Amino acid sequence: MVDETGNEKNKRNRARRGAKAEEASQSPSETNKPDAKSASANGAGGNGNGAAANGRPSSGGRPSSGGRPSSGGRPSSGGRASNGASASNGASASNGASGGSSSGASASGVANGANGTAGANGTAGAQAAANGGNGASGGNGANGGNRGANGTNGTNGSSGASGGKGDEVRPQVATRFADTDFRQVLGTGLAACRRNLITVAIFSFIVNLLVLSIPVYLFNISDRVLTSRSYDTLIMLTIIVIGALLMHVVLDMARRFILMRTAVELEAKLGAPVLAAAAKASQNGSSREFQMLGDLQHLRSFVTGPVLLTMFDAPIAPVFLLAVFLVHPKLGFIVLGASIILLTIAGLNQRLTAVPFGRANAFATRANLQADAMARNAQVMNAMGMIPEGVLIWGKETAQSLISQVDAQDRNIIMASCSKFLRLCTQIAILGYGAFLAISGEVTGGMIIAASIVGSRALAPIEGTIEGWRSFVQARSSYARIRALLHNSPLNFERLRLPRPRGHLIVERVLYVPPPNKRVILNGVSFELQPGESMAIVGASGTGKSTLGKMLVGSIFPTAGNVRLDMMDLRNWDPRQFGESVGYLPQDVQLFPASIKANIARMRTDTTDAAIFEAAEMADVHSMISEFPQGYETQVAMDGSPLSGGQKQRIGLARAFFDNPRLVVLDEPNSNLDTPGERALAKALKSAKDKEITVVAITQRPSLLKSVDKIMVLKNGTVQALGKRDEIMPMILPQRSPAGTPPNGEVPLLE
CATH class of the missing domain: 3.40.50.300 (P-loop containing nucleotide triphosphate hydrolases)
Incomplete structure (x- = not known):
């Protein structure tokens, strides 16, 4: 009976304290006054001891650090007292953290636990304060709106800095961008380009097939329309050819549009990684790595230039060669022999121009570095009259680059002229030998004209590749340098995100x-x-x-x-x-x-x-x-x-x-x-x-x-x-x- 009586008394005491807390919440003018004996100026609770909402101790508990209700004497924004609001959680009603509600805590802050024992050391209210909230107080401390110092007020009951703004809460881990693997970025960029290039290759195949409509049209005009004198056949053939040419133009525009956007996408995906990797690689003071941005521009120019389209047309050359063979095998062998000679000229052109082109690029890079150095030291050079010497050094490097370029271009021009001469001779051979075959009755005049046009189309991609070989070599070298830069960048390797250092x-x-x-x-x-x-x-x-x-x-x-x-x-x-x-x-x-x-x-x-x-x-x-x-x-x-x-x-x-x-x-x-x-x-x-x-x-x-x-x-x-x-x-x-x-x-x- 004694125990029951004691328990009943405890219940009545807690009920009276709860009623007083409700009265305090309804009388903000009186209860909002600061408590001179409050443990903290910022109203931060969380010491783990039971406390009533008005700051008086519960049974066996100590006063909360705030000792005041929340602003306006009302519970926090959640509608109920938060984790720090109940007596069992060791905080007053004013100490609710951001409106979070505690399980079993009433709006008046009456504890549900027996004897007001603390059970909230690890509750969400204390954790919310510890994680950088506005302390534990719903009223944001005694000075109103001031943040708790370091966000620790909810865990150990310590107060924020009194009378002013506390230290701003700092993250324990540094702010960082998304992890960047430059090798993956390069692979992603190339994958996107690869998809676009596959589309361009398909369009190129169709475009080149549509080119055959012209020799087919000439063949039919010569051998059918002129002999049959049929206007209907002429009109139908003309309509079909115009439709084929219209589709040819549309697909050709489409592939050029795709290549232009591919170049933009390539620079957009690789521009920032190349610049970041170059900045990291050039930390020893050299600006050589920043030339990689120029390499990226070379790649873009190559993708949008005519050389790449010519290379896309090259795989279609066997189709044209097969068409010539269908006209007559002997004419096909003429085109095949010319193709083999052109491929030999292309290989010889690559060997003759590789070394001088490489030397020209090396000297051009040195000249650019000298120009960059002059730009950085412009004031010194102007003040001490060093401009002639700087220009002289730049001129020597540029002269060597130009000499090497002229050497390489001379060889390239010779090879390109030889290939052009061979192509024209091949057309003459097709027409001449075709006439011989026509006299023999093996082919018609229309077949000769068609074979000449198709044979020229079969040789044109090889000739165009030889003429644009310098652009291809520059693009290949630029890509190799960019690939090496991104693959070898130390920024590729992800590190563990450590806590903020102390400075040891x-x-x-x-x-x-x-x-x-x-x-x-x-x-x-x-x-x-x-x-x-x-x-x-x-x-x-x-x-x-x-x-x-x-x-x-x-x-x-x-x-x-x-x-x-x-x-x-x-x-x-x-x-x-x-x-x-x-x-x-x-x-x-x-x-x-x-x-x-x-x-x-x-x-x-x-x-x-x-x-x-x-x-x-x-x-x-x-x-x-x-x-x-x-x-x-x-x-x-x-x-x-x-x-x-x-x-x-x-x-x-x-x-x-x-x-x-x-x-x-x-x-x-x-x-x-x-x-x-x-x-x-x-x-x-x-x-x-x-x-x-x-x-x-x-x-x-x-x-x-x-x-x-x-x-x-x-x-x-x-x-x-x-x-x-x-x-x-x-x-x-x-x-x-x-x-x-x-x-x-x-x-x-x-x-």
Whole structure:
């Protein structure tokens, strides 16, 4: 009886608390006041202890962290209290997550579990808050609409940042495009082209068969109409031939339309993969791979050109040859012999022109690279009068290319002229020998004319192939280069999508010997940085500092050894995910021809203005950008104008810190900075340390050394000294004597 009485009392107590919760929900003016004893300013619950809707403890429970009902004193948008709303779930009625409803929880927040015991540690309400919702509170915290910090408020009862906007919830996995296998893209593009080309081949076969209507018409006019003098036969034959020619024209237009759209589809499917693979392959600074876009244009021109149609007509040549044999076998043997000779000329033409055409393409590529280099260094060449020398170098390469082209074209023209002469002689032979056969009574005059036309059509594709051989060779070479680029691209291999890195950088016995000179640039370099640590790399020019910086951001890979981020080798990180977690300021800062806003955002369109502003504030360039008439919308030209060298460097610094990367590598970040720029850089390094961003700064200026934790000295590609700042500073910056010279005649390593 005692137990029953106690249970009845507990039930009555819970009923009274439920009634009070209902009264509180009906009196928002009184219950919406903040509770001074509330455990959290943001109203985040989820501590696993039973709590009533008005913030008072249930039996055996503790108050919820919010202690207030939802806005307006009503349950969340689902119509019922959410998972965090019941006493059994350890949250108040105001803590419902996005209107989700909990099983067994009433709108008043009365618990269904005995004694208000917590049973919601893993419920959907807590999980919804943990997965990046607006905390656990239906009212979005004490300040109204502010997001919970890091989306963790629903799981451990901790509150978001009070009095302001919490940190934006970041995804644990980097934003990425769809997985791209360039080999598969190439195969898909070729498959689409193959389907279209099969259709074109069928149309070509029909088109060439319809061409036979003309010699058949002439044969019937000569041997039937003229002898029978029948107007009806003439009219019917003419109508049939006109219909055949009309179908010929329609199908010929259709196959040309298909080829044109095939070329467009080919460039649309392969353009982006070729550009991406070329950008990845040219990260060593060479722009040779970007010539692949020109190769893609060559392929498109070949597909839409007349040479490919001629090649489609070539397989139909045996049909015309058979038609000549049907007229008379001896005439057929004349055409067959001419075809064999033409094929021999075609093979000889290929052998004679392959080497000079290849040499011409090689020299043309060098000339294009020289022109690209002149375009990149136009200001320097104009300032120092180097244009004649640049033009001279380009002219030498172009001259060699033209000489080789002329050599190859001369041989091709000779072979094409021989083939044309042979074709004309074949027609003469058919007419002459046909006349001989006609005199003998073996053939008629109409058969001779028909055989001459059909024989010419049989030889025309072979002759056209010889004349267009150069275009075919260029297209074949272009396709081979594109295929090799896409098949060998490192972007083909899918990597595991790892969690966002913390910034733990490990460099293990790195050796770098770039081809082709085989000179050792880095030898046995090793160091380790914990998340949030910063290190300066100093040393004389040519010691491998910039090379090491490129290696740390994955632009180049070591010949031996490993560079690891969070224990994972950089080769095994997904390129997109790794790039979003890394910031890089190269020694030569180049901006894209776009707005300042787009440059800071790394040309991404899936970002927010707040993220751009945060990066600008971190690099302390907001005030500088505000001085421009158009502010963040100021357009940057190809040469970087209207920005100065120092302004470009500061914009590049903001770009490096965009989206709070975990690793930032700065190569000579203060080389063009004035005093305000130096202060902004020091402020950025301090902010990076506060956000636990690992920073590696390559510098030769002592002013930057005061802002780092460690210093590494490189000499001839090896580590000469490595340690904490206070330990290394006296070694590289010794105290100077009053006379201004270092004691003992030592020269600082920075000089």
